[in-house]
Amino acid sequence: MALGTRCQQLAIVPSSTRARCRCFRTVRQITKREPESLEFLRAVPSTWDDTVPLDGKIAEYVAVARRSGKDWYVGAMSNWTARDLEIDLSFLPSGNFTMDAFQDGLNADRMASDYKKTINHRDEGHELKVHLAPGGGWAARIHP
Helix, strand or coil: CCCCCHHHHHHHHHHCCCHHHHHHHHHHHHCCCCHHHHHHHHHCCCCCCEEEEEEEECCCEEEEEEEECCEEEEEEEECCCCEEEEEECCCCCCCEEEEEEEEECCCCCCCCCCEEEEEEEEECCCEEEEEECCCCEEEEEEEC
16 A cells, blocks of 8 residues: 555656656556556656756655656655645746646545546646645646
8 A cells, every 4th residue: 555645656756766666566556447547657758858846845845847858747746734836837848738637636635546637738838736635746747
């Protein structure tokens, strides 16, 4: 059993340098029940071309963006305090992008596997408001 919400587990991958080992411990749990989560994990590369720290406070929360080729992966994680973050997308180059995002569900504070996947269109230079449940996270792949 893993601590934190499903979205925190997904956010670990782009947010941490030692993420793949920790995250893939939970792959067996989500393989059949959550194929879209597994699809996200499969797409995450093992090396990065660029890393951009977006926000954070030691022992409280972190938000990081990482690029591989033209794709960006963004992860945000919180400690056991729920919080709202504004993620600055100014790291994106000019153009239009599709964002596949995983956010904590309404009941994630009581049922860690509750999440919602959204697909949106974004362009560079906007801020994005994200809510993190206690022990929660938010993860996204942003691609042309």
